[in-house]
Amino acid sequence: MATLDALMQLPGAMAAFEFRGSGELLEHRIAYPDRLNDSILDLLAHMCAANMSIATMQARGWERMTSMKGFYPVKAFTLVGFDWSVVVSGLHREQYKQDGKFSLPPFMGVVMSNETANYEAAFAALENQEPTP
Amino acid sequence: MSMIKRLLALDGVNVVCHFRDDGKLVEGYGLMSQQEMLNLARFAHDYRRMAQGNADQLAMFTGMRGWTPPHGWILRGVAQSVCSVGNLVCLVDSIDAPLNDILLELREVSRW
Numbered sequence: 068m069a070t071l072d073a074l075m076q077l078p079g080a081m082a083a084f085e086f087r088g089s090g091e092l093l094e095h096r097i098a099y100p101d102r103l104n105d106s107i108l109d110l111l112a113h114m115c116a117a118n119m120s121i122a123t124m125q126a127r128g129w130e131r132m133t134s135m136k137g138f139y140p141v142k143a144f145t146l147v148g149f150d151w152s153v154v155v156s157g158l159h160r161e162q163y164k165q166d167g168k169f170s171l172p173p174f175m176g177v178v179m180s181n182e183t184a185n186y187e188a189a190f191a192a193l194e195n196q197e198p199t200p
Numbered sequence: 201m202s203m204i205k206r207l208l209a210l211d212g213v214n215v216v217c218h219f220r221d222d223g224k225l226v227e228g229y230g231l232m233s234q235q236e237m238l239n240l241a242r243f244a245h246d247y248r249r250m251a252q253g254n255a256d257q258l259a260m261f262t263g264m265r266g267w268t269p270p271h272g273w274i275l276r277g278v279a280q281s282v283c284s285v286g287n288l289v290c291l292v293d294s295i296d297a298p299l300n301d302i303l304l305e306l307r308e309v310s311r312w
Contacts, residue, residue: 110258111262114254114257125247125275137294138278138280141275145273146273148271149270149271151266151267186299
């Protein structure tokens with residue numbers, strides 16, 4: 068689970084987590100159990116799964132309606148909340164799909180404090196690391 | 201000069217639009233037709249409402265403070281990304297665009 072541990076090294080990281088396409092929480096790490104717990108992460112994961120699905124519909128629709136390309140597949144979704152942000156990525160799933168694999172790796176995400184959040188670093192960490200086998 | 205035009209000076213920003221609370225386009229600049237800017241404004245408005253609703257529900261179900269009201273959202277496509285803060289939305293290149301700077305600038309300009 069090196070990837071989750073690497074995500075926890077990001078500035079302001081409060082939690083790192085994996086979840087299924089249907090939203091169920093899988094492995095996770097929590098830095099501040101007094102603020103976040105697995106029950107909150109589970110709901111957050113479901114919200115992120117829903118947003119990734121809707122964003123994918125919108126990206127496909129936008130590309131069909133316009134002549135613009137490059138929105139689909141959606142690599143990541145970020146919600147910048149009032150104090151916290153969540154960044155989730157399904158990039159590795161797309162790579163598996165393109166390779167014709169049926170068993171897809173989970174989505175991965177990180178919760179960060181806005182005060183010190185580095186979104187570029189979060190995307191880099193989520194997109195560049197090898198998926199968990 | 202419109203204040204939101206300065207967002208176009210950031211690397212990787214291709215389009216910036218300002219929309220009203222009902223989703224109507226106020227002004228838009230960049231590499232996109234007027235009709236596409238109207239559609240982008242409407243999309244960003246709808247997505248903002250959805251993200252706000254999701255954050256509200258997350259806060260209600262979990263009791264966790266700090267999610268709402270949300271500042272913005274980013275949808276990162278394979279080559280193009282959409283970033284929105286307040287009533288502003290930008291289309292940016294997914295590769296090499298300085299997203300941290302773009303978000304900071306969006307937050308700054310959205311307060312005007």
